Amino acid sequence: MSKHIIRPKKAFFTFIFLTALVLAFAVPAVYSFGDLGTLVERIQDEKATRCPVCGRAINPGVIHTDAAAIVKERLKTALTDRDMGYSDGTKKGQPYVHVLIYRFQERKGGNFAVEKPASVAFHMHLMKDGVLGRVFAYSEEQKALTQNILTMGKFLKRGAKWVTADELAEEGINAGLNELVAEPKGTSGTDQ
Numbered sequence: 001m002s003k004h005i006i007r008p009k010k011a012f013f014t015f016i017f018l019t020a021l022v023l024a025f026a027v028p029a030v031y032s033f034g035d036l037g038t039l040v041e042r043i044q045d046e047k048a049t050r051c052p053v054c055g056r057a058i059n060p061g062v063i064h065t066d067a068a069a070i071v072k073e074r075l076k077t078a079l080t081d082r083d084m085g086y087s088d089g090t091k092k093g094q095p096y097v098h099v100l101i102y103r104f105q106e107r108k109g110g111n112f113a114v115e116k117p118a119s120v121a122f123h124m125h126l127m128k129d130g131v132l133g134r135v136f137a138y139s140e141e142q143k144a145l146t147q148n149i150l151t152m153g154k155f156l157k158r159g160a161k162w163v164t165a166d167e168l169a170e171e172g173i174n175a176g177l178n179e180l181v182a183e184p185k186g187t188s189g190t191d192q
Contacts, residue, residue, distance in 0.1 A: 035085035036181070037096030040072040053100060053125050054135045060102040061119060067104035070166055071122065074173045075099060082177065095133070097180065098125040099173075103139070106165045117142040120168040124176035136179045138172035 042063050043052075051058050064070070075097065079086045090096045103121035121139035125132055142163055163171075 035087055035094065036079065037090040037094050038072065038075055038079075038086050038088060038099075039090055039096055040068050040075060040099040041101070042068055043100055043102040048102075051100060051102075051123050053098065054123060054132055056123065056135065056137060058102050058123070059121065059139065061121070062103065062105040063101060064104045064106055064165065067101050067165075067169075071099055071101055071104070071169050071173065074166070074170045075177075078170070078173045078177050082181075084181070090127075092129060095126060095128045097177075098127050099123070099176075100125070104165055104169070107142075107162055109162060118163060118165040118168050120165050120172060122169075122172065124173075124180060126180045134180050136176035138176060140168050140172065142168070 043058070043060055045052075046060050046063075048060060049057060076086060087094075099122050101120075101122045103119055105116075105119040107118040108116040119141035124136040124138070126134040
């Protein structure tokens with residue numbers, strides 16, 4: 001006869017404790033990608049009404065000279081913050097994020113008063129070997145709180161001030177990566 005007796009009550013509480021521990025420290029999203037390639041560019045045809053990559057409607061506008069460099073830096077920072085590797089450009093067999101900027105206009109004014117708010121618009125395409133996988137569209141021009149009271153939450157999240165185009169781009173890049181490369185826990189990455 002064995003001296004090791006399993007006590008059902010102790011086993012049950014151990015199971016509950018371990019389950020609670022796993023749930024308390026669970027990761028909110030699982031990234032199923034290795035290194036991602038990055039490709040950031042401006043739209044070439046400023047009169048285009050459709051994205052040349054995904055075919056969605058666009059509303060092009062003024063694009064700041066340094067827009068591609070700014071967005072590329074924000075994309076790299078966002079990937080690093082997610083502990084995801086990245087490389088410049090594309091490689092055969094490697095998934096990559098293609099960002100097509102079609103509006104990037106800096107605000108005219110300061111933090112608390114503007115003549116014209118910042119405006120940023122781009123599409124993020126998750127691609128592999130030139131084949132489109134997923135699309136995220138971002139188009140944002142900050143509005144005065146008096147123009148749309150429903151944006152109160154966004155206004156407060158932005159520090160109750162007028163933001164720059166750089167800050168709008170960062171917000172959009174983060175939202176895009178959350179949608180494009182994060183999968184809810186429990187799903188497989190086989191649909192890529």
